[in-house]
Amino acid sequence: MKLFKFVLILGLCALNFQAFAQKNDNDALNQFYKQFSVAFEQLDESVIQDIYAENACYIPEQQNKEITMGRDNIIALYKRFFGKIKHKNAQIEVDFRVVERQLDKQQATDVGYYLIRFYPPKETEEPVSEFAGKFVIVSKKKTDGKWYLTVDTNNRSEPSFYYSAKPLPNLYYGRQFSTLSESSSKHD
Numbered sequence: 001m002k003l004f005k006f007v008l009i010l011g012l013c014a015l016n017f018q019a020f021a022q023k024n025d026n027d028a029l030n031q032f033y034k035q036f037s038v039a040f041e042q043l044d045e046s047v048i049q050d051i052y053a054e055n056a057c058y059i060p061e062q063q064n065k066e067i068t069m070g071r072d073n074i075i076a077l078y079k080r081f082f083g084k085i086k087h088k089n090a091q092i093e094v095d096f097r098v099v100e101r102q103l104d105k106q107q108a109t110d111v112g113y114y115l116i117r118f119y120p121p122k123e124t125e126e127p128v129s130e131f132a133g134k135f136v137i138v139s140k141k142k143t144d145g146k147w148y149l150t151v152d153t154n155n156r157s158e159p160s161f162y163y164s165a166k167p168l169p170n171l172y173y174g175r176q177f178s179t180l181s182e183s184s185s186k187h188d
Contacts, residue, residue: 026101028147029108029139030172033096037175040094040116043086045078052149053140059153061133074152091119095174096135097165108139108147113162114154115177130180132159 032051039047052071059067068074085092098112114133120126138151159179167173 025103025108025141025147026170029101029103029110030098030170032137032139032147032149033098033172033174036096037094039078039082040092043082043092045075045082048078049075052152053142056148056150056152059151061153061155085118089121093117093119093177095162095177097162097167097173098171099165099168101171106141110137110139110171111135112172113157113165115159115162117177117180128180130159131156132162133157134161 035048035051039045049071052074054071055069056071056074057067057069058074058077068077094114094116096112096114098110100109100111102109112135114135116131118129118131120128133154133156135154136151137149137153139147140150141147162177163179165173
């Protein structure tokens with residue numbers, strides 16, 4: 001009987017440890033989206049530099065663009081993109097809603113929607129614009145115990161998909177942007 005209790009307690013401890021480890025993995029993976037949001041708001045690519053693996057690849061949505069290989073080259077893309085926004089004296093925000101995560105001990109695949117808001121300089125009196133898309137991100141846990149993005153790809157979609165995505169336990173659900181029509185009526 002004592003052996004049975006010991007085995008039962010050991011099994012429960014293992015289950016608790018596994019649940020704790022998975023929660024920590026989910027938290028670490030969700031942190032990527034927070035870092036992307038900060039990088040876009042601050043127009044600072046250095047905020048996301050350390051989340052990509054050295055051998056990461058970025059697959060752009062445009063048919064006329066090739067796959068970008070390597071962390072340094074991916075960060076250079078963000079630097080150019082943020083530079084264009086700075087040059088226009090504009091601001092930009094991004095938000096994410098993860099709708100699926102396939103997670104094992106060493107690899108995770110996230111699928112979801114993103115929404116980007118572009119705020120032109122006030123003096124132009126141009127309206128705020130937005131565009132949305134779908135994404136797939138593959139991450140791997142390296143020997144240092146940290147998660148790194150290894151594959152990043154996206155394509156465009158209707159903003160309605162982002163807005164209609166429902167929150168799921170343990171998955172990143174962002175700031176919950178309201179639709180542009182709701183936002184503009186609040187700011188008028």
